[in-house]
């Protein structure tokens with residue numbers, strides 16, 4: 001069976017490629033390398049350097065004839081979406097529609113899509129479940145949400161199956177600390193360089209940190225289940241930034257220098273996502289605790305430094 005992974009040179013996508021190959025799938029990748037790295041693409045996958053919004057995507061799908069598409073390629077930064085909402089919408093919305101058009105024309109059975117917790121906006125209750133109101137507060141949150149409607153419509157119009165995952169804060173190996181990487185990759189990078197960590201606010205703000213290998217496994221499981229569902233991929237647990245720092249200190253066996261600055265405007269104070277539906281409808285549960293995932297992430301960066 002064949003899987004096409006878009007964004008397979010990126011953080012989450014490259015782990016999906018690895019796990020799909022391990023599971024015995026034949027894998028191809030489309031990525032324009034705007035944030036991804038060619039060196040992260042597993043050499044056993046075929047690689048197409050291409051923009052997902054390009055008409056050439058149809059040629060690749062015609063040639064590869066994938067059974068499944070796992071769609072991770074995206075403009076994945078909230079701040080960039082504020083600076084360039086048109087570029088953000090072009091990649092995340094038009095790029096996805098371009099892919100869906102090619103998919104339905106060439107007999108793709110299913111598209112697995114990476115949506116985001118950003119679709120919910122300001123939390124109105126916790127844990128946030130899939131029926132929580134959707135009021136995205138950034139162009140990125142909107143551009144990740146709109147494709148969910150296309151997926152549902154393409155299922156009804158053309159019988160194209162889908163699973164859409166709303167990821168919480170993903171962390172782990174290969175997350176780029178230099179770009180718009182998550183707090184974990186930034187902290188790990190600074191800690192290993194002996195630099196001070198900057199916390200905005202008092203550090204009591206909480207997030208739901210889910211390990212990348214658990215996220216990749218959910219995507220592989222969706223090739224065999226969870227059809228036409230929208231599911232949170234999360235740990236159902238909130239961790240404060242201060243707790244995260246304490247766990248890092250424990251894993252490193254040393255104290256870290258931390259500087260507290262004024263909170264950033266617009267930052268959400270608390271957030272965690274209910275993952276009951278992913279367990280019930282897909283049989284997925286995270287396997288890694290934050291401590292285990294953090295330790296693996298730290299080891300990876302220690303070795304690659």
Ligand SMILES: NC(=O)c1ccc[n+]([C@@H]2O[C@H](COP(=O)([O-])OP(=O)(O)OC[C@H]3O[C@@H](n4cnc5c(N)ncnc54)[C@H](O)[C@@H]3O)[C@@H](O)[C@H]2O)c1
Nearest residue numbers: 007009010011012032033034035036051052073074116170
């Ligand atoms: N990392 C997180 O915490 C998180 C949370 C929620 C949702 N997501 C979603 O998960 C997916 C993967 O995110 P990530 O953290 O791995 O980001 P990433 O930036 O590392 O990966 C995205 C990949 O897509 C590629 N890409 C970008 N624009 C493209 C285009 N126009 N054509 C082809 N390729 C393009 C990039 O080069 C990169 O390799 C994204 O869809 C993102 O929106 C991520």
